[in-house]
Amino acid sequence: MTGDHLYVYGIVPAADFELDVEGVGGAERAYTVTAGGLSAVVSDADTTDPDRTTESMTAHDRVLSAVLDERTVVPMSFGMAFNDERTLRNVLSGGRRAFQTALDEVEGTVELGVKVVANGSTIDRASARSDTRDRLEPTAVDVVENDLFSDRLLVNDAYLVERADRDAFDEAVGELERDLDDAVVQYTGPFAPYNFVDIRIGAQQ
Numbered sequence: 001m002t003g004d005h006l007y008v009y010g011i012v013p014a015a016d017f018e019l020d021v022e023g024v025g026g027a028e029r030a031y032t033v034t035a036g037g038l039s040a041v042v043s044d045a046d047t048t049d050p051d052r053t054t055e056s057m058t059a060h061d062r063v064l065s066a067v068l069d070e071r072t073v074v075p076m077s078f079g080m081a082f083n084d085e086r087t088l089r090n091v092l093s094g095g096r097r098a099f100q101t102a103l104d105e106v107e108g109t110v111e112l113g114v115k116v117v118a119n120g121s122t123i124d125r126a127s128a129r130s131d132t133r134d135r136l137e138p139t140a141v142d143v144v145e146n147d148l149f150s151d152r153l154l155v156n157d158a159y160l161v162e163r164a165d166r167d168a169f170d171e172a173v174g175e176l177e178r179d180l181d182d183a184v185v186q187y188t189g190p191f192a193p194y195n196f197v198d199i200r201i202g203a204q205q
Contacts, residue, residue: 006033006088007045008080009063010073010192011099014039021066024050024059030066035089036096038103041067042088048081064192068110074102075192102197109141109160110190114173116155120182128154128183135176139168144195154183158195166190 007024014037019030027043034040041063050056060078067073082088092099114136116128125148132155137143142160149156161169177185 004084005045005048006040006042006082006085007050008076008082008088009041009043009060010067010075011092011103012039012041012067012071012073013037013103015071019063019066021063022059023063024056027059030063033085033088033092036093038092038096038099040088040092041073045081048083050079050081052078061191068190068192072103072107072109073192074099074106074197075194106160106193106196108163109193109196110163110166111193111195112159112161112169112189113187113191114155114157114159114176115153115186115188116176116180117150117184117186118152118154118182119184122182123154123180125154128180131180132157132176135172136169139165139172142196146195160193160196 007027009023009030012032014034016032016034016039021030022028023030023043025043025045025047027045030041030043032039033042043063057078064073064075082091114132116132133143136157136159140159140161144158146156146158148154159169173185173187
């Protein structure tokens with residue numbers, strides 16, 4: 001796929017690389033655009049307003065997962081797109097301080113998701129949350145509580161974890177799974193740290 005516009009997935013420390021991965025809108029590769037000591041991971045796009053479809057959202061996450069294999073990345077929300085490379089470079093340079101601060105905050109980390117779902121009605125939500133936090137917080141940098149969108153959902157947390165502490169965190173989750181009665185632990189990730197950065201760069205610039 002070719003296009004005159006650029007779709008942005010995330011920001012990484014300055015680097016020159018390409019990824020052989022299918023991106024949003026059927027893009028055949030992702031690559032970097034660099035300015036101000038930072039690089040945006042992008043793919044070519046034929047629009048600055050991509051449709052928010054399941055396919056496109058999956059492609060967005062797929063590219064970020066590929067980047068995350070080897071690098072720290074500050075993820076962008078779905079839909080960040082620019083008319084041209086010059087405009088994107090200007091935004092990278094202008095926002096360098098905020099981008100660098102965000103990168104510093106999540107350097108060497110990944111996001112991991114932990115949900116606890118009740119099988120029955122015997123578990124107290126507050127107790128489940130307290131038990132989960134007591135076990136997992138010591139091996140995490142930070143935690144964010146997400147919406148409890150179901151009566152059976154007792155815990156829906158995102159944890160920011162140092163890559164070096166993944167084994168210890170995995171072990172703590174395993175112990176939680178073994179010890180919880182009448183509940184199931186759903187452990188997901190690693191993800192780019194969506195829940196721990198709050199940066200938006202101008203879409204449709």
